[in-house]
Amino acid sequence: MVPRGDGEVGLETTSFEETHQQQKKLVIGYALTSKKKKSFLQPKLEVLARKKGISFVSIDQDKPLSEQGPFDVLLHKLLGNAWHEVIEDYQKKHPEVTVLDPPGSIQRIYNRQSMLQGIADLNLPDCDGMVCVPKQMVVLKDTTSSADKVAEAGLKFPLVAKPLLVDGTAKSHQLFLAYDRLSLAELEPPLVLQEFVNHGGVLFKVFVVGDVIRVVRRFSLPNVSNCEKAKVAGVFQFPRVSSAAASVDKSELDPRVAELPPKPLLEGLVRELRNRLGLQLFNIDMIREHGSSDVFYVIDINYFPGYGKMPDYEQVFIDYFLSLAQAKHNKRECIKSGIEM
Ligand SMILES: Nc1ncnc2c1ncn2[C@@H]1O[C@H](COP(=O)(O)OP(=O)(O)OP(=O)(O)O)[C@@H](O)[C@H]1O
Ligand SMILES: O=P(O)(O)O[C@H]1[C@H](OP(=O)(O)O)[C@@H](OP(=O)(O)O)[C@@H](O)[C@@H](O)[C@@H]1OP(=O)(O)O
Ligand SMILES: [Mg+2]
Ligand SMILES: [Mg+2]
Numbered sequence: 320m321v322p323r324g325d326g327e328v329g330l331e332t333t334s335f336e337e338t339h340q341q342q343k344k345l346v347i348g349y350a351l352t353s354k355k356k357k358s359f360l361q362p363k364l365e366v367l368a369r370k371k372g373i374s375f376v377s378i379d380q381d382k383p384l385s386e387q388g389p390f391d392v393l394l395h396k397l398l399g400n401a402w403h404e405v406i407e408d409y410q411k412k413h414p415e416v417t418v419l420d421p422p423g424s425i426q427r428i429y430n431r432q433s434m435l436q437g438i439a440d441l442n443l444p445d446c447d448g449m450v451c452v453p454k455q456m457v458v459l460k461d462t463t464s465s466a467d468k469v470a471e472a473g474l475k476f477p478l479v480a481k482p483l484l485v486d487g488t489a490k491s492h493q494l495f496l497a498y499d500r501l502s503l504a505e506l507e508p509p510l511v512l513q514e515f516v517n518h519g520g521v522l523f524k525v526f527v528v529g530d531v532i533r534v535v536r537r538f539s540l541p542n543v544s545n546c547e548k549a550k551v552a553g554v555f556q557f558p559r560v561s562s563a564a565a566s567v568d569k570s571e572l573d574p575r576v577a578e579l580p581p582k583p584l585l586e587g588l589v590r591e592l593r594n595r596l597g598l599q600l601f602n603i604d605m606i607r608e609h610g611s612s613d614v615f616y617v618i619d620i621n622y623f624p625g626y627g628k629m630p631d632y633e634q635v636f637i638d639y640f641l642s643l644a645q646a647k648h649n650k651r652e653c654i655k656s657g658i659e660m
Contacts, residue, residue: 518606
């Protein structure tokens with residue numbers, strides 16, 4: 320207890336700022352591919368982090384994880400499932416460590432079928448718009464017979480063929496546009512066949528970092544005209560237009576196409592998705608149906624995407640990491656004073 324100037328006796332509590340300043344550390348262990356390390360751990364982020372007492376420590380994958388650390392946060396994106404087991408095991412033994420993000424939740428969006436499941440049923444009232452997913456079906460084998468199944472499912476050509484599993488390889492991002500039944504035989508399963516939705520050639524990348532949402536415009540594929548649908552046959556490989564580094568400048572576009580999705584819609588969608596997916600670090604690819612002002616389609620969700628291309632990502636992440644430290648501090652204080660959380 321400490322005497323206060325007003326004569327009363329106050330509890331001796333340390334503020335988060337004080338504790339953080341004293342301890343001067345939030346240790347973030349990271350296990351990232353070299354590509355991700357290069358794009359994410361840029362010098363500006365490290366400098367800002369150091370000033371706030373946050374340090375990034377590289378995890379040595381050749382040593383047991385439990386012999387490393389201690390860590391406050393574990394940030395990871397590596398190829399392969401073996402790593403996921405290591406993290407799950409570690410999390411069981413160290414529940415106090417914040418794992419970004421839990422392997423089970425990531426796994427769900429590494430499959431393009433489970434990735435979009437449930438989105439069309441989300442309850443988003445008063446959100447100034449509607450969120451749908453394109454009609455799609457899975458082909459596990461034999462693309463020849465899938466032509467009949469496509470018809471049964473009522474899917475309309477052209478169809479986007481996407482590898483079912485996203486495993487971080489370039490091949491898992493190799494997409495094709497199939498214009499007719501016959502062309503389906505040329506595709507290599509397992510894949511999803513998804514209706515192509517005309518959207519005026521612009522895509523919205525909705526980046527999520529905890530509570531924070533940032534949206535950028537990217538160029539996408541142009542509309543497919545009815546004339547093209549009638550005349551063109553075969554399969555065509557997609558160029559990877561929308562993962563380009565540059566965002567699109569609004570002034571170059573038709574305002575009806577350029578207009579960002581309404582804020583209440585994005586907030587509602589992200590809130591629901593974070594709960595359902597159990598993820599903090601992801602982005603959503605959204606398109607606006609051509610000719611509509613408020614009908615949107617979610618076509619892709621990516622775990623720990625290219626944040627280096629998100630405006631001001633350094634500060635957003637510093638604030639996010641500090642909020643994790645703050646939450647941890649609050650929890651400790653509550654435990655100390657016997658308050659239930
Ligand atoms: N159903 C669709 N209708 C219209 N365009 C689509 C559709 N699906 C994909 N696209 C276009 O193809 C691009 C790549 O598709 P998608 O995002 O599903 O693939 P990806 O390999 O997961 O991409 P990313 O690099 O974002 O992970 C999209 O950004 C968009 O331009
Ligand atoms: O390469 P970039 O930095 O742009 O990030 C891309 C990221 O690759 P990386 O994780 O190897 O960095 C991809 O991850 P995998 O599906 O291949 O695992 C995927 O999330 C893309 O959507 C990201 O592009 P964005 O959606 O942000 O434009
Ligand atoms: Mg995408
Ligand atoms: Mg993707």
